[in-house]
Amino acid sequence: MKINEIAQILKEKNNFEILTHNYPDGDCLGCGYGLCLGLQQLGKNARVVTTALPKNFQFLTKGVKEQVFQPEYVISTDVADEKLLGCNQEKYQGKIHMCIDHHKENRVDAVVKYVDSTAAAACEIIYRLLLEMGVTITKEIANCLYTGISTDTGCFRYTNTTADTMRIVAALFEIGCDRDYINKVMFETKSKMRIEIEKEIYETMIFCCDDKCAMIYTTVEMAQRAGDDDLEGIASIPRQIEGVRMGITIREKPDGVYKVSVRTNGDIDACKFCKQFGGGGHVAASGCTIQGTLESVIEKLKKAAEEIL
Amino acid sequence: MKINEIAQILKEKNNFEILTHNYPDGDCLGCGYGLCLGLQQLGKNARVVTTALPKNFQFLTKGVKEQVFQPEYVISTDVADEKLLGCNQEKYQGKIHMCIDHHKENRVDAVVKYVDSTAAAACEIIYRLLLEMGVTITKEIANCLYTGISTDTGCFRYTNTTADTMRIVAALFEIGCDRDYINKVMFETKSKMRIEIEKEIYETMIFCCDDKCAMIYTTVEMAQRAGDDDLEGIASIPRQIEGVRMGITIREKPDGVYKVSVRTNGDIDACKFCKQFGGGGHVAASGCTIQGTLESVIEKLKKAAEEIL
Numbered sequence: 001m002k003i004n005e006i007a008q009i010l011k012e013k014n015n016f017e018i019l020t021h022n023y024p025d026g027d028c029l030g031c032g033y034g035l036c037l038g039l040q041q042l043g044k045n046a047r048v049v050t051t052a053l054p055k056n057f058q059f060l061t062k063g064v065k066e067q068v069f070q071p072e073y074v075i076s077t078d079v080a081d082e083k084l085l086g087c088n089q090e091k092y093q094g095k096i097h098m099c100i101d102h103h104k105e106n107r108v109d110a111v112v113k114y115v116d117s118t119a120a121a122a123c124e125i126i127y128r129l130l131l132e133m134g135v136t137i138t139k140e141i142a143n144c145l146y147t148g149i150s151t152d153t154g155c156f157r158y159t160n161t162t163a164d165t166m167r168i169v170a171a172l173f174e175i176g177c178d179r180d181y182i183n184k185v186m187f188e189t190k191s192k193m194r195i196e197i198e199k200e201i202y203e204t205m206i207f208c209c210d211d212k213c214a215m216i217y218t219t220v221e222m223a224q225r226a227g228d229d230d231l232e233g234i235a236s237i238p239r240q241i242e243g244v245r246m247g248i249t250i251r252e253k254p255d256g257v258y259k260v261s262v263r264t265n266g267d268i269d270a271c272k273f274c275k276q277f278g279g280g281g282h283v284a285a286s287g288c289t290i291q292g293t294l295e296s297v298i299e300k301l302k303k304a305a306e307e308i309l
Numbered sequence: 310m311k312i313n314e315i316a317q318i319l320k321e322k323n324n325f326e327i328l329t330h331n332y333p334d335g336d337c338l339g340c341g342y343g344l345c346l347g348l349q350q351l352g353k354n355a356r357v358v359t360t361a362l363p364k365n366f367q368f369l370t371k372g373v374k375e376q377v378f379q380p381e382y383v384i385s386t387d388v389a390d391e392k393l394l395g396c397n398q399e400k401y402q403g404k405i406h407m408c409i410d411h412h413k414e415n416r417v418d419a420v421v422k423y424v425d426s427t428a429a430a431a432c433e434i435i436y437r438l439l440l441e442m443g444v445t446i447t448k449e450i451a452n453c454l455y456t457g458i459s460t461d462t463g464c465f466r467y468t469n470t471t472a473d474t475m476r477i478v479a480a481l482f483e484i485g486c487d488r489d490y491i492n493k494v495m496f497e498t499k500s501k502m503r504i505e506i507e508k509e510i511y512e513t514m515i516f517c518c519d520d521k522c523a524m525i526y527t528t529v530e531m532a533q534r535a536g537d538d539d540l541e542g543i544a545s546i547p548r549q550i551e552g553v554r555m556g557i558t559i560r561e562k563p564d565g566v567y568k569v570s571v572r573t574n575g576d577i578d579a580c581k582f583c584k585q586f587g588g589g590g591h592v593a594a595s596g597c598t599i600q601g602t603l604e605s606v607i608e609k610l611k612k613a614a615e616e617i618l
Contacts, residue, residue, distance in 0.1 A: 156465045158490050163479040170475035183466050184574065191551045192520070195511055202508040211501070242500045265493065 003125070006098065006114050007132035010039070010089075015072040016046040019096070022081045022086030023228075024050050026057065026186065030123045031077035031100070031128035033060040037144065038126075038135040051086040056185050059178075065138040069121025073097050078122035078148075081107045100125055120160040123148030127168050142177035147186065148169060155187050197226040201234060208302045209309040214238035215298065217250035235261040235285075245308065246270070248301055250294070258297045261287045273308055312434070315407065315423050316441035319348070324381040325355040328405070330388045331395030332361050335366065335495065338385035339432045339457025340409070342369040346453065347435075347444040354378040360395040365494050368487075370454060372449040382406050387431035387457075390416045409434055429469040432457030436477050451486035456495065464496050496597065506535040510543060517611045518555075518618040523547035526559035544570040544594075555579070555618065557610055558602070567606045570596045582617055 010016075016039055020028035022198040032048035039046040045067045052059070074096050079085065080103035082093050099110035102125060104117035119125050123145045130137060137145075149169060153161045156169075173179060190198075200222060206215045216238050223231060239247030246268050249261040260277070262270040263285050277300075279288020290297045319325075325348055329337035341357035348355040354376045383405050384437040388394065389412035391402050403528070408419035411434060413426040428434050432454045439446060446454075458478060462470045465478075482488060498506075509531060515524045525547050532540060548556030555577050569586070571579040572594050581597035586609075588597020599606045 005514050094469040109350065157496055159489050161482075161488070163482040166475040166479035170479070173470075173472040173475065180468050180472070187466055188545075189551050190549050192516075195514070195550060199511040201510055202504055205504070207501075234495070240497050240499050241504060242498050 001112055001114055003114065003128050004132050006100070006112060006244045007129055008130075009112060010075075011042070011100065011133055013073040013097075014044050015069045015075045016044065017071040018046065018048050019074065019076040019079060019085060020048065020086040020162040021036070022051050024052060024054070024057070026151030027121045027123055027148040028078035029053070029057050029060050029152075030121075030146075031126045033064055034123060034126050034130070034144030034148070035075070035077060035143050036064055037138070037141045038130040038133060039254050040065055040067070041138070042133065047071075049088060049092075051088060056189075057147070058081060059181075059185075062143070075100060076108055076110065077126065078102070079108055080105065082109065097227050100129070102159055107282045118162070118164075120158070120165045121149040121152035123152070124165060124168055127171075134202060137171070137175050139176050139178070142172040142175040143182065146172045146177045146179060147182055150182065151186055155183065159183055191230055193226055197222060197234075198237075199232055205238065206298065209305050211243055212309050213246045213248065213302075213305040214241050214244045215248040215250060215301065217252065217294065217298075219252045220254060223251065235263055239263040239265070246273070246305060248305070250297060250301070252294065256291055256293065258290045258292070258294070259287065260290055260297070260301065261285070268308060273304060276304055310421055310423055310438050312423065313441050315409070315421060318407065318421060319384075319438075320351070320442055322382040322406075323353050324378045325353065326380040326383045327355065327357050328383065328385040328388060328394060328397060328401055329357065329359045330393040331360050333361060333366070335460030336432055336457040337387035338362070338366050338369050339430075339453040339460075340457075342373055342434050342436045343432060343439070343450050343453030343457070344384070344386060345373055345441040346447065346450045347377070347492045349374055349613060350444050351442065351449070354360065356380075356399075358397060360397060364574045365498075366456070367492075367512055368490075369453050371452070371494070372447070384409060385417055385419065386410070386435065387412075388417055389414065389587045391418065392605070409438070423570070427473075429471055429474045430458040430461035432461070433474060433477055436480075446480070446484050448485050448487070451481040451484040452491065455481045455486045455488060459491065460495055464492065469583055500539055502535055505538045506531060506539055506543075507546075510546060515607065516553075518614050520559065521618045522555045522611075522614040523550050523553045524557040524559060524610065526561065526603065526607075527603060529563055529580055532560065544572055548572040550573070555582070555614060557614070559606060559610070561603065565600055565602065567601070567603070568596065569599055569606070569610065570594070582613060585613055 018032045020032045036046045036048050075098045076096050076099050096110040098112040099108040101115045102119040102122045106115045116125055127145050201216050204217045235249040247263045249258040264270045264286040269283055271281050274286040274288040277288035277290050327341045329341045345355045345357050373553050384407045385405050386409050405419040407421040408417040411428040411431045415424045425434055436454050467476045510525050513526045544558040556572045560568040573579045575593040578592050582597040583597040586597035586599050590596055
């Protein structure tokens with residue numbers, strides 16, 4: 001299916017529900033509300049179905065009309081698998097008409113599928129789709145799409161960022177999206193708890209292999225206190241240190257289980273490293289689970305690091 | 310002067326020296342080496358004159374030929390004032406033929422001036438200039454220009470980033486610049502000392518005015534231990550905290566002097582705040598100097614913060 005073909009289908013249908021994934025992020029919410037605004041602009045009924053709407057994403061709903069209608073056409077955006085629909089899975093499983101996504105390994109069972117894994121964010125696809133549908137990209141739609149694209153690319157730092165990403169964002173800037181507000185909220189805001197937890201994590205840092213390997217850890221107590229949001233992205237901390245070629249993050253789980261994340265610059269095979277412990281993943285980012293005490297886990301990892309570095 | 314006119318001048322001249330500013334950053338070095346590579350590609354002699362070349366910027370010199378020649382034409386790039394030439398000021402003062410810059414308040418005395426303050430980075434101007442001169446933007450030149458543009462925009466987070474910035478970067482991506490390497494070195498690398506100092510700074514954090522104001526401080530000892538590089542950007546730490554509307558950074562200097570940096574989101578006038586203490590600056594970023602003990606300085610700032618918040 002080509003993008004103009006899926007645009008044609010949407011133009012012919014009405015009464016849409018747009019599904020997002022569990023623990024919704026900037027990209028799926030940006031897709032959802034951006035597409036919803038576009039469909040409403042064409043005089044159609046549409047709503048976004050989400051398991052949650054975190055406070056910092058509430059601005060995305062600006063301009064979205066609450067409409068009462070009987071849903072006829074279900075679209076999933078940025079959802080790689082029906083399992084990721086969370087509490088909405090049961091209701092929508094097997095009932096998705098159109099799946100729009102950028103995850104290579106998309107497993108959604110839908111009548112129509114449009115998956116473009118070259119898109120850094122699913123919002124890039126929605127941008128093109130809206131243009132094909134003849135929607136005017138308003139400031140509100142631009143805000144949704146910029147939020148998705150900027151968050152899924154780490155504000156254009158990640159390797160998935162492409163020339164097309166930059167050109168789409170140039171267009172969104174010209175429409176006058178609230179880039180400064182969005183950047184501030186998404187990238188320049190830390191909670192007090194995050195600051196507290198970062199400080200504690202820095203204190204756990206251990207170096208080995210002539211400082212080529214750095215390890216950090218979190219305890220069950222720290223994880224409970226901080227919560228998922230405030231621990232996001234911590235696995236990237238040890239590898240950021242100058243000279244460090246392998247960064248290891250150890251997360252204590254209940255019952256003597258330790259989840260280990262390994263990050264390298266791709267020159268050292270993190271996947272091979274984790275396979276020794278029954279784990280795996282990618283060359284630059286892998287993980288495994290080790291049982292034992294914190295001390296024994298650290299010792300095992302140190303020994304393995306010394307062999308590989 | 311239009312950009313095609315300055316391109317024409319450069320095409321007619323030969324034997325160039327390109328000046329950068331003191332404490333060189335990604336933008337002036339990117340301009341210098343990018344322009345140097347372009348001029349050499351046209352068969353001309355050129356060299357970059359810089360007061361220093363930090364280790365993390367050495368990749369910018371890749372492909373630059375060392376040429377022996379008698380300089381005839383001096384260009385300054387990204388230099389707002391001759392004073393900023395550092396130890397090169399005496400030699401070049403009054404001898405600059407062409408000044409290319411993006412600082413609004415450029416004060417360089419040059420025969421030909423091209424200042425475009427809408428450019429997020431001076432490297433944006435160099436990009437356009439090289440194209441006007443008929444230079445092929447090679448991967449090496451693209452690396453120089455991407456380094457300048459990405460560093461001067463905080464990797465596209467700062468408010469100076471424009472649609473044109475994004476379009477130029479899209480072109481640099483297509484040329485195949487080493488974006489991932491540059492992002493890693495410029496934005497994802499922290500020294501061990503930086504981690505240590507951040508941890509210590511987090512420990513100094515004080516909140517007041519119902520957590521709407523956060524303060525941090527560094528002592529003379531911390532500043533000496535960390536050095537300028539590892540203290541860069543710390544003034545942005547307190548304002549990043551969720552709910553904080555005014556972030557204050559206090560730097561102890563010798564002899565009971567404290568340098569104070571105030572950052573707001575622009576809704577609170579940092580300049581007005583600092584003027585009470587004989588300082589000033591911009592609405593969102595200002596500074597002042599206060600004498601006394603650390604305790605008395607904190608008390609004074611707290612009191613002033615309570616009045617304004």
